[in-house]
Amino acid sequence: MLKRIVQACFLILGGTLGIFLIPDLLLFTPLYNVLLINNTYVTAILGAIIFYLLTFWAVDYVVDFVKWFEDSLVKAPVTDLLFGTLGLVSGLIVAFLLGLPFTGMQIPIVNTVVPILLTLLLGYVGFQVGFKKRDELINLFSLPTRNKKKESEEMDTSTKKYKILDTSVIIDGRIADICQTGFLEGVIVIPQFVLEELQHIADSSDVLKRNRGRRGLDILNRIQKELSIEVQIYEGDFEDLQEVDSKLVKLAKIMNGVVVTNDFNLNKVCELQNVSVLNINDLSNAVKPVVLPGEELTVQVIKDGKEHNQGVAYLDDGTMIVVEEGKNYIGKHIEVLVTSVLQTSAGRMIFAKPKLLEKAL
DSSP states (O other): OHHHHHHHHHHHHHHHHHHHHHHHHTTTSGGGGOTTTTOHHHHHHHHHHHHHHHHHHHHHHHHHHHHHHHHHHHHSOHHHHHHHHHHHHHHHHHHHHHHHHHHTOSOTTHHHHHHHHHHHHHHHHHHHHHHHTHHHHHHHHTSOOTTSOHHHHHHHHHHTOEEEEOHHHHHHOHHHHHHHHTOSOSEEEEEHHHHHHHHHHHTOSSHHHHHHHHHHHHHHHHHHHTSOSEEEEEOOOOTTOOOHHHHHHHHHHHHTOEEEEOOHHHHHHHHHTTOOEEEHHHHHHHTSOOOOTTOEEEEEOOEEOSSTTOEEEEOTTOOEEEETTOGGGTTOEEEEEEEEEEEETTEEEEEEEEHHHHHHO
């Protein structure tokens, strides 16, 4: 069907050009005075025939181009098309207004070529500006109305703060519980490129990766359907960037949002680029009970430590306790004295020694 439409367009174009161009081409030839050749209908038919013959060579290229253009439009997000079109229309309007003085000039080349160049140039520039500034325009249109009170504006700004989730924090799973408790306010933003990475992990041939990816998709489904928090899917992409972490940082800058992660390296990158970041590992460490050197704890030693005669125990929140000289107490509940606490962004580790050993000394 598309091929027939292209051929019909070639026939119409050929007939139109034949009416205007063929008489001029034959002006200085003996055929110009021939009645049939100098007839409008005849020149239209000749032009249509010539362009119809050209379709046998060019139609496949035109059809392929139209299909490629159609696929590009279908795959592009609606916001990209909308703001790109608005920019294109704005550029064409500006080109028309700037071209009016040149159109009125009596200089043959200037009054025809300059308006065409302005139309092409400003149309392209307008489309690019509208396409690349779409996120800023969306944020501009979504700002609170100015007739609200200052307190209401501050409240809306705080509740509409965008929290952008990365792949690691979705797979981790704790983000759903944090959202359910209400500690994470604002709008949860899930970028399309993060969803694609999750889908790629869920389709992995590795069983562990596949299970992690599917768990991440289940967590997103729970957040979107079971929790009352607002969730938005960002459909845009940054084709000039390859790494998902780089795309997250750029998106956070554009939306003035906060990256939510438990990736230590992404945490550092955000800090270096002055992007707000929430690390749920830091939150987990912050809500753990504070343990000071000299305090007593009752723990169960469950396995050997890395060093000689060490034992390892865990608190209810998962904090590791390294018990010096605790190898002989594996499987037993004992009282220990805390000797030191090591706190890092990756977690917390407590060092202790058995209280019975302290009494013996």
